[in-house]
Amino acid sequence: MFVPCFVVQASLRCEPEPKRLAWSNRPVAVFDGPDSLPRIFACNEHAQLAGIEIGNTKTQAAQCPGIILRRHDCKQEQAAQDALIDCASAFSPRVESTAQGVVTLDIEGTERIFGRHRNCFAPWRIMQRGSAWK
Numbered sequence: 125m126f127v128p129c130f131v132v133q134a135s136l137r138c139e140p141e142p143k144r145l146a147w148s149n150r151p152v153a154v155f156d157g158p159d160s161l162p163r164i165f166a167c168n169e170h171a172q173l174a175g176i177e178i179g180n181t182k183t184q185a186a187q188c189p190g191i192i193l194r195r196h197d198c199k200q201e202q203a204a205q206d207a208l209i210d211c212a213s214a215f216s217p218r219v220e221s222t223a224q225g226v227v228t229l230d231i232e233g234t235e236r237i238f239g240r241h242r243n244c245f246a247p248w249r250i251m252q253r254g255s256a257w258k
Contacts (some may be wrong), residue, residue: 125212127204130225131166134204135194147192155182156196165196 127133132152136144151171155162162182174188185191201224208227212219218230 125208125227125229127208127225129166129168130204131196131201132168132194133225134201135197137207138200147208151161151176151188151191152194153180153185153188153191154194154196155185 131154134153135154136147139147149170151168153164153167153171153176156165157163162186162249164176164178164180164182164185164190165180165186167176171188171191174184174191176188176191185193196215205221205224205227208225209219209221212227212229216229216231220228
């Protein structure tokens, strides 16, 4: 399981759903660093298309119309990674947190529960529709 733009998704995950939905088509960038010179740490595709790049200063990124700037928060990222692991655990007892925003799970032997492997993730797609992992 892979969550694209994980840092951005994690920073928005705890926002109320109406706000997340309103922000879904807007450029979002996450900044980090000293208060004297914070720099963009991560951004979504909308921000990239608007010209935002990793390493831009927060001041440079703020010039982008409609951008949402968020401070990097390691606790939010860990909570999001834990939620991803919990989600994967619904499909297999053998789950590994492979990397930030990536969870590997072993689906061998789950045919009795979920059917053939190609149909295995249909329930996850349904769960995904109601979650922040869009």
